[in-house]
Amino acid sequence: MSWDELVTSALVGTARRPPAPPTAEAALGEVLSGLDPADPEGLILGAGAVLGLYRLAGQRLPVDVAPPPAPSPAESRPSCSPAAAERLDVILGGPFRAVLGEWLGLLAGVDRLVPPDRLPGLLDAATANPRLREASVAAAGERGRWLAGRNPRWAWAAGGASSEDTSAWATGSAASRRLLLARMRAVDPGAARELLESTWATETPEDRAAFVAILAAALSMDDEPFLEAALDDRRKEVRQAAAQLLWRLPESRLGRRMAERSRSLTLPEQIDSAMVRDGVVAKPPAGLGERAWWFFQVVAATPLRTWGAPAELVRKAEPLLRQAWATAAARQRDVAWALALLDADGVDEPALLGAVPHDRAVALAVARVERLGLTPAVLDLLDHCPLPWGPELSGAVVDRLGAAVQRQGRPDAGAVVLRARLADLAVRLDPSVTARAAAETNECTGWWSDVVSWFLDLLTFRAEMREELA
Amino acid sequence: MPTWTAERVEALAPDASSVTAARSVASPRQWSAAGHDERAVWGQCRGYLAAVDLLDPAFSCSCPSRKIPCKHTLGLLLLWSSWPEAVPPTPAPPWVDEWLAARAMRAARAPVEKKPVDPEARARRMAGRAARIGAGLEELDLWLRDLMRQGLASAQGRPFSYWDDVAARMVDAQAPGVGSQVRRMAGIVRSGDGWPGRLLVQAGRLHLLTQAWSRFDDLPPKVQADLRTVAGWSWTTEEVLAGGRPVRDQWSVVAKAVVEEERFTIRRTWLVGATSARTALILDFAAPSAPSPAGLVVGTEIDADLAFFPGSWPQRALVASTHGEPESIGEWHGSATFDDALAAHATALAANPWVDRLPMVVSDVVPVERDDGWWARDASGSTVHLQLEEDGWWTLAAVSGGHPVGLAGEWQDGALRPLSAWSGRRAVMLP
Numbered sequence: 001m002s003w004d005e006l007v008t009s010a011l012v013g014t015a016r017r018p019p020a021p022p023t024a025e026a027a028l029g030e031v032l033s034g035l036d037p038a039d040p041e042g043l044i045l046g047a048g049a050v051l052g053l054y055r056l057a058g059q060r061l062p063v064d065v066a067p068p069p070a071p072s073p074a075e076s077r078p079s080c081s082p083a084a085a086e087r088l089d090v091i092l093g094g095p096f097r098a099v100l101g102e103w104l105g106l107l108a109g110v111d112r113l114v115p116p117d118r119l120p121g122l123l124d125a126a127t128a129n130p131r132l133r134e135a136s137v138a139a140a141g142e143r144g145r146w147l148a149g150r151n152p153r154w155a156w157a158a159g160g161a162s163s164e165d166t167s168a169w170a171t172g173s174a175a176s177r178r179l180l181l182a183r184m185r186a187v188d189p190g191a192a193r194e195l196l197e198s199t200w201a202t203e204t205p206e207d208r209a210a211f212v213a214i215l216a217a218a219l220s221m222d223d224e225p226f227l228e229a230a231l232d233d234r235r236k237e238v239r240q241a242a243a244q245l246l247w248r249l250p251e252s253r254l255g256r257r258m259a260e261r262s263r264s265l266t267l268p269e270q271i272d273s274a275m276v277r278d279g280v281v282a283k284p285p286a287g288l289g290e291r292a293w294w295f296f297q298v299v300a301a302t303p304l305r306t307w308g309a310p311a312e313l314v315r316k317a318e319p320l321l322r323q324a325w326a327t328a329a330a331r332q333r334d335v336a337w338a339l340a341l342l343d344a345d346g347v348d349e350p351a352l353l354g355a356v357p358h359d360r361a362v363a364l365a366v367a368r369v370e371r372l373g374l375t376p377a378v379l380d381l382l383d384h385c386p387l388p389w390g391p392e393l394s395g396a397v398v399d400r401l402g403a404a405v406q407r408q409g410r411p412d413a414g415a416v417v418l419r420a421r422l423a424d425l426a427v428r429l430d431p432s433v434t435a436r437a438a439a440e441t442n443e444c445t446g447w448w449s450d451v452v453s454w455f456l457d458l459l460t461f462r463a464e465m466r467e468e469l470a
Numbered sequence: 471m472p473t474w475t476a477e478r479v480e481a482l483a484p485d486a487s488s489v490t491a492a493r494s495v496a497s498p499r500q501w502s503a504a505g506h507d508e509r510a511v512w513g514q515c516r517g518y519l520a521a522v523d524l525l526d527p528a529f530s531c532s533c534p535s536r537k538i539p540c541k542h543t544l545g546l547l548l549l550w551s552s553w554p555e556a557v558p559p560t561p562a563p564p565w566v567d568e569w570l571a572a573r574a575m576r577a578a579r580a581p582v583e584k585k586p587v588d589p590e591a592r593a594r595r596m597a598g599r600a601a602r603i604g605a606g607l608e609e610l611d612l613w614l615r616d617l618m619r620q621g622l623a624s625a626q627g628r629p630f631s632y633w634d635d636v637a638a639r640m641v642d643a644q645a646p647g648v649g650s651q652v653r654r655m656a657g658i659v660r661s662g663d664g665w666p667g668r669l670l671v672q673a674g675r676l677h678l679l680t681q682a683w684s685r686f687d688d689l690p691p692k693v694q695a696d697l698r699t700v701a702g703w704s705w706t707t708e709e710v711l712a713g714g715r716p717v718r719d720q721w722s723v724v725a726k727a728v729v730e731e732e733r734f735t736i737r738r739t740w741l742v743g744a745t746s747a748r749t750a751l752i753l754d755f756a757a758p759s760a761p762s763p764a765g766l767v768v769g770t771e772i773d774a775d776l777a778f779f780p781g782s783w784p785q786r787a788l789v790a791s792t793h794g795e796p797e798s799i800g801e802w803h804g805s806a807t808f809d810d811a812l813a814a815h816a817t818a819l820a821a822n823p824w825v826d827r828l829p830m831v832v833s834d835v836v837p838v839e840r841d842d843g844w845w846a847r848d849a850s851g852s853t854v855h856l857q858l859e860e861d862g863w864w865t866l867a868a869v870s871g872g873h874p875v876g877l878a879g880e881w882q883d884g885a886l887r888p889l890s891a892w893s894g895r896r897a898v899m900l901p
Contacts, residue, residue: 003667010670013621041615042677049674053823056671057816059884061808061852064845068836071872083552086476086493093490116871117898120864143871150839150867438499453516460497 003051010048014040022047028054072146080112084468088114092121096461098427100125104135106469113141123147123154133157133179134186159183169195174207181214189218193226205235212241219245224252231277243279243301248331250303254278258302265321267291268298292320299324304332310340319346330355348377353384361385362393369396374404376417387428394430401425402440405448419451426455431463478796479547481767482527484537492544498556501549505560511550512566513557515542521566522547523573527765530569599644603701604683606643610636610652611680614673622666622673625659632656647702651676661883668883675824695780700824705779707788716775716790719743721750722799723766724831724878725889726899739766740829740878740889741776741787742803749829750776750787768890769897770796783821785828802876802892804833807848815881830881834874837866846877846886857885862900869893 009019018040022032028050035046079085084107091100107114114122119140126136137144137157148157156175159168168180185192196211203211212230215223223245230242231254246254257278261268268275271282271294278301284293299321307313307325314322314337322341326349329337338355341347342364353361365385368378374397385393404418411419429437437459441452483489495515504513512521520531520542529539550557562570613636617625625632633656640649651672658669682689682697689697698705721741729736739752752766766772766789773793778784805811811830818825835846837856844856844863858866869875869891876892890899 007667007670010618010673011621011623011666013619013624015619016621041618044618044670045614045674045677046681047674048670049678049823052667052671052674053819057819059812061812061854063851064838064847064853065851068838068847069872071836090490090493093486095494116868116893117865119868120861143868146871147864147868151864434499456499457494457497460499461494464497 003055006044006047006051010044014044019044019047022051024051073142075113075141075143077111077113077141079115080107080110081468084112084465085115085118087465087468088118088122090461092118092125096458097125098423099458099462099465100129101132101135102427102462103465103469104132104139106466107139108135110469112469114139114144116143119144119147123151123157127153127156130156130175134183137179137183169199174210177207178210178214181211182217185214185217189220190222193223197226205238208233208235209237209241212238212245216245216248219248221249221251224249228253231279239277240279247279247301247328248333250305250332250334254301255303258298259306262295262298262302262306266295268294296320296324296327300327300331302328304328304334304337310337314340314344322347323349326352335360350377350380350384353381354386358386362390365389366393366396369393369400374400374418375414379417379421382425382428389428389430391430391432394433395436397425397429398433398437398440401437405441405444405452408445411447419448422451422455423458426458427462429459431459431466434459434463474547474551476548476551477767477770478765479544479551481765482539482547483544484539488537488539488541488544491541492548495541495545496548496552498549498553501546501556503563504546504549504557505562506550506557507559507562509570510562510566511546511557512562513546513549515545518542519565520546521569523570526573528573599703600686602643603645603703604686606640606645607648607680607683609639609643610648610676614677614680617673622669625655625669628659630656644703645701647700648676648679649702651700675826678823692780692782696782696822696824699779699781699786710777710779710788711790713780714778716777717743717746717748717787718773718775718793719746719748720771720773721776722771722803723768723796724799724802724892724897725829725880726766726768727880727887727889738880739768740831740880741766742829742831742878744771744801744803747803749785749831750778751785751829752788753786765796767796768899769799771799772796781822783818783825785818785825799892799897802831802833802897804831804876804878804892806833807850808832808835808846808852808854809848809850811881827880827882829878830886831876831878833876835877836872836874837863837870839863839867846888849874855885857887858900862888865898865900866891869898 006019006022009017021035021037021043023029024032031050032047035043037043080088088103091097091103122136122140123144126132133156137159140148140157145158148154155173156179159172159176159180168176172180181192181196184195193215196215200208208230212227215227227242227246227249231239231246233239233242243254246252249255257274261275268291271280275294275298276282280294280297280301282290282294284290288296304310304325310325314325317325322344325337326341326347328334329341330349330351333355335356338352339360341349342352342356353364356364362385365382368381372378382397389397401418401422404415407415434456438456441448441456444452479492480489483492501513501515504511506512506524509525510521510523512519514520518531518533520529520533520540522529522539522543529543531540531542533540533542535541546557633652637649637652640646640652655669655672658665658672661668679697679700682693683701686694686697721743723739724742725740727738727740729738734755737754737756739754741750741752742748743750772795775790775792776787777790779786779788805814808830811832815828815830818828832846832848835848838845838847838853844858845853846856847853856863856866866875866888870893873893876897877886877888878890878892878897879886879888881887888900890897892898
């Protein structure tokens, strides 16, 4: 009786079918012959043990003859140190997740890679946060790309590491194609646009709108003909995305049309289809009249050189006009206008700070912080202050923070906003001010203490992180 | 003075989140009045007083956390390992002295309370337990025979209580090891294709146990020890140390399995000896938030004497003494092929038919994903099925990158549960 027959007997039970005594050759047969045929249950249990263990001990493994999948290519850069890798574990594991982008930047700065065993964690984090994807692809190296090609969840990271490899454009998922276009745009803006144009007619409306938005990086007049054509797209989202980019190009045909419309500096009587084509939205936001809204949009999209030198004009202008110019200056990144408007009162456009050179922006931010303190408006402005902030601005912020957290009495609205946004500051301040921040906030009131201690932890964490990746 | 590396501190942590929490407090800014002497390390963190007894690891902290060790004590050790200058050698403050003195007093008092062993009473107790186990196993044999009469097919429709009731009776008969073997049968019934064959082997092994126990006194001491181990009759440290000469070797810690039970955690740490080529299992049971007693960290090796528990295929051991400090593993001691590893398993099974979980350490295998699951393939093309979670698989795939890696894990029921991988002269624990 074979093993299979024995198992069948065991399945149906000895009550229905008493087993035949099992036999085998040589030593195994000798052992089996010791079982008592008059005891069917003992026979089946005994044979089950003997034959079962015999089979278990002699188990043969299946042999795989299929060619193995191609292994991952060798890396050109080494992995980061164990200490830095442990830092990454902490970042991925918990409350310091907000510094992942900075950590990846520091890693790229020292030309290192994330060690292989940390790649799944990194790829998962960047899957959840698309803004980190480009930096993650660089940090993951060849191994990361190889790994991502095996897991559909990480398909966005499997595309070419170099912009020349455009095979993912034809076959990749929506996410990986967007990443590919963005990466290519950073290296060769014209080639990226031409790649997009080559398949434009067959793209879905969602992809078309997303692709146009990607062209915002390295935008130039070379893109103007393509964007002008996209103003006639069937889908509103695509038209709007194209108009938003053209508003940033003062030399564009759209700019000339807008200049024509705003020449009279009067509120438009009505909105026509040509205005809608150029991205003007008919329905005003709450609190603004229709005509004022149309006027604002037209001026905000008009090339600033239409008006002349800014200084005198800004001083005399009505608030609505001034606000529209501020929006235009931020969009067109016009330094002279941005500086004039930043000097003027009553202009609520923190994005202007992004239009001026880095050193000027930081100097302006320092002046604002020192003059006004950390008010909600100054915090908005700081949101647009480009990184790195450097020790001077960071020190000014920390000094003002020290004053704010020691203030006794009931916290006012400004303190509530500052407390809520303290973590945002902690990820941007220069970590060299950590000790100063600790000293300044030493005497904070109870209402501040847990947020301040969190703020200091985060700053300390970033300072340590920099040492590891210096 | 012991060298406390971050790995060694992490091995003390009750769980992964404790490590993260500890790292968040392990910076000099957060500590004041920190220091150490040859007995202890101490400091103050956010108003909490934390101290660690270094000679006989123990933890004290004034924080309300119920985890032992808490994030402050772990953070203190991490601080000491990363910023030694922040924890200078100084005289201990009074509260540390008091704590150490109280501990020393408790330790001194403990042996006094212990009654001297009365050999006769002990022999009576052992005979009593052997008889109770024997009675339980007779009952088990009747139940196994009844299962055979009705057929294994009848087992398929049984509720879990059918197995659990018998298992509970085995626990009552002071044979908890047999109880878990019976509970395993319930799992086998639901394990898919080929379950009747696997169930028959398991029933056969238990039958073999009942038969062997009925002539316990006629069997050689090693087999008696095997039987006692399967029954779950534990050994005292004295019994183990008295059992035979410890084996001194350079032991690599190659894998660690952590199984969370309801009231405690089981940790199985697997070691491989560099010259003896033996494998050893260090088993410990702990409350969910207690530290691992032996500072055995995967990826390190240590010169140590291991005392093996008695049996025909000694596997479980305890660390009798260590010589020097643990270091990173220099060389991976694995079988060249899966067939070599399985040949060793066949020898083990021949010596002790109740062995059902064996370590498997191999040198150069490639993890492969196929439509039918995750596999590892050795240089000869032989493949074994890998039993692991999604997280574990992707970590393994990342570490390998399609290149051969060393693998260590547990072999059970014809599949390998990988616990760690060796690549680039580094061992990585798989989640």
